Amino acid sequence: MMDNLPPRVQNQIAQFQQLTQQIQMVTTQKIQLESQVRELEKTIQELEKVGDEAIYRNVGSLLIQVKDKAALLAELKEQKDTSEVRVKTLDRQDKHLRERHQTLQQQITQALQGPGAAAAPKPDEGSGAS
Numbered sequence: 001m002m003d004n005l006p007p008r009v010q011n012q013i014a015q016f017q018q019l020t021q022q023i024q025m026v027t028t029q030k031i032q033l034e035s036q037v038r039e040l041e042k043t044i045q046e047l048e049k050v051g052d053e054a055i056y057r058n059v060g061s062l063l064i065q066v067k068d069k070a071a072l073l074a075e076l077k078e079q080k081d082t083s084e085v086r087v088k089t090l091d092r093q094d095k096h097l098r099e100r101h102q103t104l105q106q107q108i109t110q111a112l113q114g115p116g117a118a119a120a121p122k123p124d125e126g127s128g129a130s
Helices: 007-049 069-112
Strands: 055-059 062-066
Touching: 007 069, 055 069
Parallel strands: none
Antiparallel strands: 055 062
């Protein structure tokens, strides 16, 4: 089917497929970062509850006692803030990619429904990123 399509439409379909993959990658990264933020929030909450008991930190395969609880809290809060900024950046990127994806989908559909192509099948809407 691709052989009888104009080069412009073939290019749009290729771009559409690339955008679909990019959306999937961004979504995966965003989910992982959101999970990391939730884990950091829980860790910070638990650390703030701890009194004068010993606190240990995982460093590679070792547990190391933490001497400065305040410094550890500050480090964890900074990690959480950085992760939240990255999530917001991925949100904006995802929104932009989805807008471009939708525009390309409309252009491809119009091209396939153009003169002489009324019977041509539409792009598979079920395999796009939802």
